[in-house]
Amino acid sequence: MSVTMLPEVKKFLSNQPLKFFAGGKHVAAAAGGTFETRDPGTGEVLAQVSAADAQDVDAAIGAAAHAFAHSPWATMPANDRAVILHRLADLIDKHTPTLAQLESLDVGKPLAQAAGFDIPFAAKAFRYFADLSVHARRREPLALQGIEAHTLRKPYGVCGFVLPWNFPFLLLGWNLAPALAAGNAVVLKPAEDTPLTSLYFGELCQQVGIPAGIVNIITGLGHTTGAALSKHPGLARIAFTGSPEVGRLVAEAAGRNLIPCKLELGGKGAAVIFDDVDVAATAKQLAAAVTLNSGQVCCTATRWLVHEKIFDQFAAQAKTEMQSLKLGHALDTHTQMGPVVSAKQKQRVLGYLDKGRSQGATAVLEGGPDPSLPGFFVKPALLQGPPENICAKEEIFGPVAYLMRFKDEAQALQLVNASRYGLANSVWSADLARAQRVAESLVAGNSWINAHNVFAYGLPYGGVNLSGMGGGVNSPETFYDYLRPQTIARPLG
Structure with a gap:
């Protein structure tokens, strides 16, 4: 059959190679590298996409760290951040036809599945975690003899994500929504087979007013871009969804940097x-x-x-x-x-x-x-x-x-x-x-x-053994995974 693209999809794909999104800007790879993404239904090339290398990854993490430290995102009231995330969810809903067609063309899944579930359910993730963040208790007093004390929960900082090709946009929602709702900055590396909706998401973040550098999307190959991201010492934590074989490599890199690692792996x-x-x-x-x-x-x-x-x-x-x-x-x-x-x-x-x-x-x-x-x-x-x-x-x-x-x-x-x-x-x-x-x-x-x-949302989902570690997704526990604990104490006289 001949493929009829929406005008918005044609426009998005027209400026090739597609640039990744870092520091609030569309950026070409420093070394000029590119890769192809194909329509699985025809085998034909959909787009040439910029391929980030270690230098590009370093720049994206630097932009995220600067935004976390200097933009109001991490410190603004939870209500204000939630309003922005609700606007983002609304924008996702508005752009569902475009996002669904990009997802279908890139993954090969029937359009009705992408439009009926993947995209709207991802939008719901941002609403769920935005609402959860408003009601979350970040400060808890401790009843201790002779000590005035309380615990705090604060965002980690720069969180890295390496996500797979089977549900690119849905898993973007499952992973980025809790991290952003908690006040973190994020750096996402989507799968090289299916980068399109993740790149389009960067444009929506820009439109909705998320501060530049809080959301960064870097595209490239797993063994170069993905490896550079997972090994980078500038990350405060990392999440990976994919095979157990690659999950071990990500966990090893996280272990060397002594940062928390969330793995959602395969199943049988x-x-x-x-x-x-x-x-x-x-x-x-x-x-x-x-x-x-x-x-x-x-x-x-x-x-x-x-x-x-x-x-x-x-x-x-x-x-x-x-x-x-x-x-x-x-x-x-x-x-x-x-x-x-x-x-x-x-x-x-x-x-x-x-x-x-x-x-x-x-x-x-x-x-x-x-x-x-x-x-x-x-x-x-x-x-x-x-x-x-x-x-x-x-x-x-x-x-x-x-x-x-x-x-x-x-x-x-x-x-x-x-x-x-x-x-x-x-x-x-x-x-x-x-x-x-x-x-x-x-x-x-x-x-x-x-x-x-x-x-x-609210139903915990995660795996054990070869299927994962470090906590699951879609529940209140997921939100708290993206807040680090801190204890404040003062001995009384």
Whole structure:
């Protein structure tokens, strides 16, 4: 299909290479480097983008430190800061059509998903944390014998963020909103595959009156720009969302600088499906979950543990649901599932399918490339086999589910908890007492009952083991993560 861009999108993409945003200005890379971002639905280049190096990162962190120290952002009343963040959320809502189309073109996700969830839910993050900040207690008196004392909570300073390509704008909201609401300055490095909405966000921050240097967005490659940011001694804390492998490198760098580090990492989510479920309805929900964003969702259910009494019926129903999805370009209104984000990601998913079959998995639904479409498309796949298979153990990050049988509750728990990941699982049963019991026994940051991918502001979300450390997102605890504690004490005579 021919891609029809909104006039605002065309205008934004017209001034190439796109510059990053630092110190309140649009800045080209000092060394003149650039990289390409592509439309995953066609494989064609969307834009040339400035590639920051260590010198550019240093300048952005310097601008953030100056703004934190000299602008009113950190010291203004919480109400005043909240008003600005509410205006920012309003501006995001106003620009939803532009942001949604940029996100769809850059990531490959259907436009309806970006416009219906990603962008508006990110706007809600700024409202939630703005309101939370107004009511937060930053000063607490301490009742101590012979000492007059209280504790304070104050913003850290310059906070760094390295974020992934699967939900660029949504995760920008989840991460930057609490840091900004707490009064910090931020330096964001978006994924090189999907930098567009982050750069557009910089323009909105400028329009809404956030002081220059408080929000900085630097673009570039992970091994250069991302590494320079994570190692920089000018950061007061850092947050990373991505793979455990890169997360270890970020945590190591944070450890060397002795700063707090928040990691939101990968997952190998399980769905435990008991024999009392509505098979058709459950298969429909889980097929939708594993194909959402073409399976590029860290918390999605990719291991489907099905009670042996309904295994064959469930597998057949899930196959019907998955093979009925219409694949297509993100801007095609009939598209239900788009491509994966890049040629590299396409080869990764196809490689796992080959490895899984070579290790004894059988295909209920074959999956694989779709030669009828340009770009980076992978058809949904449904495998079954033993729990030792690589596709049952490692994160694939594509539209692939793996079926396993279980006979009783104890076996289901053993299979789920054998994973080294611990992000999110779900339990499906009409017996709510059993569902609650099993959900509480699963080793993960999140256990959902008769649903998968459940998000709300005020509902904590985070991982354990290979899936993360350092605190989660979307809750009051997230806000307080961005305030450092300080004790003030005076001995009484």
